[in-house]
Amino acid sequence: MSDKDNEAIDDAEIDRQAEVWEKIIHRPEFEALLAAKKRFIVPACLFFLVYYFALIVIVGWFPDLAKKQIGPANIAYWFALSQFFMAWIVAWVYTRAAARFDRLADDLLGEHANPDTDKK
Amino acid sequence: MTFIPLLADIVPDAPKQSPAALAMFLAFVAATLMITWWSARKSSGASAYFAAGRRITGWQNGLAVAGDYMSAASFLGIAGMIATSGYDGFMYSVGFLVAYLTVLLVVAEPLRNLGKYTMADVLAYRLKERPVRAMASLSTLLVSIFYMIAQMVGAGVLVKELLPGIGFNTAVIGVGALMIVYVVFGGMLATTWVQIIKAILLMSGSLFLSVLVMKEFGFSFAKFFESISNISVNKDGVESTVNFLTPGMKFTDPLDQISLGLALVLGTAGLPHILIRFYTVPDAKTARVSVIWAMIIIGLFYIMTTFFGFGAAALLDGDLVRSNPNMSAPLLAKVLAGDLFFAFISAVAFATILAVVAGLTISASTSFAHDFFTNVIHHGKEHRPGEEVKVARITAFVVGAASIAIAILLGPKTxxxxxxxxxxxxxxxxxxxxxxxxxxxxxxxxxxxxxxxxxxxxxxxxxxxxxxxxxxxxxxxxxxxxxxxxxxxxxxxxxxxxxxxxxxxxxxxxxxxxxxxxxxxxxxxxxxxx
Structure with a gap:
């Protein structure tokens, strides 16, 4: 079976709507929102992935370092425990940044109260 | 109702039964059935059934996400793994929390903004509905069913041990029947509250257990770590001292660890039963708040596995723990605080299983009804009002019955x-x-x-x-x-x-x-x- 219903929607109509949305994504406010999000989210993801896999790498391939005792426990345990705090701190920093994204988005929607006329 | 004859066959053939444990199980079952009854009266319509009317608050959904996620495998299983394999078991605890950063940073908010009831909604937004929904629904059903079979077989084994006198089959049928009742009659609202109650029970049980363990060490972390770094192990008659904080007691191939880490960190954000929880809140901002709540709860829980996992290794007899690792948390409760606390921890484990299987059932049935039935077969239109919910209820029943049957066929040894x-x-x-x-x-x-x-x-x-x-x-x-x-x-x-x-x-x-x-x-x- 094919997607006749979906394709039946007029291509011209899709293009007309796409043009309206294209205009919105090229507004400076929207570009600023996306840029701000990207600036935060991409480095944040890289940071947590590197931090997490560093634990596995150290534990797996550098056992002598991992076994080194610091205070009551070894580096392996402290590093593992630090992952919890790392996750909470990244989450906390993100909520603060996201509050800023929310304001940018609200400004954009406020100026542009109803960008679409179609409703699903 | 389905579960009444079951109770009848539980009571007479349970002579060794701890009455306290049974009473707590029944109290939990009664409370959740009341919630189901309340939700069934309250909710009508598709958005109420599939997404609890999108009126769940941030902290409630956070608890429910945590309740959906922390399975018996993570409570009893990780405690047992740490008790037998030390540090390597704790590595799971770490991955389970860090995974939520992917959910928070990348997936939760766009998903809430773009979708209605299922993961496939996001894909269908730009792509051709029918092929992507059919595939996404297949993937959802398979993930849910794999996970569910693991939970059901685990449930049967656990209930059998936690409540001696109840057989594997009875336990599987009991758990399955309850989850069917929650999902068929109570929908997402009842499922959410079952998960919230379970999360609260699990957190209080774990906290109490952790405090009891630390009491044994005079609340001194130095003494606690000292003790778990020098645990005497009797292997083949040879006594030796093992540092349970040393990595490598279980995993020998670091590549396997990387592979597991990848699956955890990227897989959590693709688990359909977790994703659909974000449709139960009013907006993306609340979805974000709920991930934060979930991360606080899940993080605290997995940090506590340090105490009751390593604590079990230090305080319980090693042979006893190795003979049945999954029982180490309940056994620890028994040794430290007696039968009543053992009963409480058992009831918590039972609640844990039920909440997770209910979450899986609703995710499978929602996807089948919304993605496959309505959108793939009926081209996005309901032929009769209320049809989608009706199909979902029937699917929940079928999925529940099928997983009972599969779990019984596989049996406790698989x-x-x-x-x-x-x-x-x-x-x-x-x-x-x-x-x-x-x-x-x-x-x-x-x-x-x-x-x-x-x-x-x-x-x-x-x-x-x-x-x-x-x-x-x-x-x-x-x-x-x-x-x-x-x-x-x-x-x-x-x-x-x-x-x-x-x-x-x-x-x-x-x-x-x-x-x-x-x-x-x-x-x-x-x-x-x-």
Whole structure:
């Protein structure tokens, strides 16, 4: 079976709507929102992935370092425990940044109260 | 009702039964059935049934996400793994929390902004509905069923041990019947509250257990770590002292660890039963708040596994723990605080199982009804009002009955732990790549989505089948966890599938619209009015 219903929607109509949305994504406010999000989210993801896999790498391939005792426990345990705090701190920093994204988005929607006329 | 004859057969043949444990089980069952009755009276309509009217608050959904996620495998299983394998067991605890950063940073908010009831809604936004929904629904059903079979077999074994006198089959049927009742009659609202209560019970039980362990060490962390670094182990009659904080007691291949880490960190954000929870809140902002709550709860819980996991290794008899690792948390409770606390921890474990299986059942039935029945078969239109909910209820019943049957057929001896790993691998290799590409990549096409889902699914299953979990010593694929191979394959298939197919006009034309909606929440599904 094919997607006749979906394709039946007029291509011209899709293009007309796409043009309206294209205009919105090229507004400076929207570009600023996306840029701000990207600036935060991409480095944040890289940071947590590197931090997490560093634990596995150290534990797996550098056992002598991992076994080194610091205070009551070894580096392996402290590093593992630090992952919890790392996750909470990244989450906390993100909520603060996201509050800023929310304001940018609200400004954009406020100026542009109803960008679409179609409703699903 | 289905469970009444069951109670009748529980009581007479349970002579060794601890009455306290039974009373607590029954109290939990009674409370959850009251909630189901209340939800059934309250809710009507599809958004009420599938998404609890989108009126769950941030902290409530946070607790429910945690309740959906912390399975008996993580409570009893990780406690047991730390008690027998020390540090290596704790590595699971770490991955289970860090995984939520992917959910928080990348998936939760766009998903809430773009979808209605299921993961497939996000894919169907730009792509051709029917093929992507059919594949996504298949993937959802498979992930849910793998996970559910693991939970059901585990449940049968556990209930049998926690409440001596109840057989494996009775336990499986009891758990299955209850989960069917919650989901069929109470929908998402009842399921959510079962998960919230379970999360609260689990957290209080774990906290109390941790405090009791630390009391044994005079609340001195120095003494606690000193003790778990010098645990005497009797192996083949030879007494030796083992440092349980030293890595390598269980995992020998670091590559397998990386593979598991990838599946956890990328798979959690592709688990359908976790994703659909974000449709129960009013907006993306609340979805974000709920991930934060979930991370606080899940993080605290897994940090506490330090105390009751390593504590069990230090305080319980080693042979006893090794003979049945899953029982180490309840046994620790018994040794430290007596039968009543043992009964409480047992009831908590029971609640844990029920909440997770209920979450899985509703995710499978929602996807079947919304994606497959309404959108694939009926081209997005309900033929009769209320049909979608009706189909979902019937599916929940069928899925529940089928998993009872499969669990009984497999029996208590089957090793099903790897099925949980398989669910994570499928979620990471099939679901997450296509979700990300549909949100972030303009050139993505329907063919790319179908290929990505298909290859991710097949690769995960294949590598498990030819891996050491199934083939043992003769394994063709050397790793227990397929993630490191299946995730790149899933990604590659989605990418090449898109590039190999012609530009998709609809997909690219709708990209700008989707971008605005995903990032601003414009036009997202609204909460039901009071």
């Amino acid at each position: 090793n099903v732990a790897y099925l949980v790993g398989l669910a994570f691998a499928v979620a990471a290799s099939a679901n997450l790549p296509v979700i990300l590409m549909s949100v972030f990549w303009k050139r993505f096409t329907t063919a790319g989505a179908v290929w990505g889902l298909g290859v991710g699914l097949v690769a995960s299953i294949l590598f498990i089948l030819i891996g050491p979990n199934v083939m043992g010593e003769n394994a063709i694929f050397p790793l227990q966890n397929p993630g490191i191979a299946s995730i790149p394959l899933g990604l590659l298939a989605a990418w090449l599938g898109s590039l190999a197919s012609p530009h998709e006009h609809g997909s690219e034309a709708k990209f700008a619209e989707m971008k605005v909606r995903a990032h601003t929440g414009h036009g997202a599904e609204q909460a039901e009015p009071h």
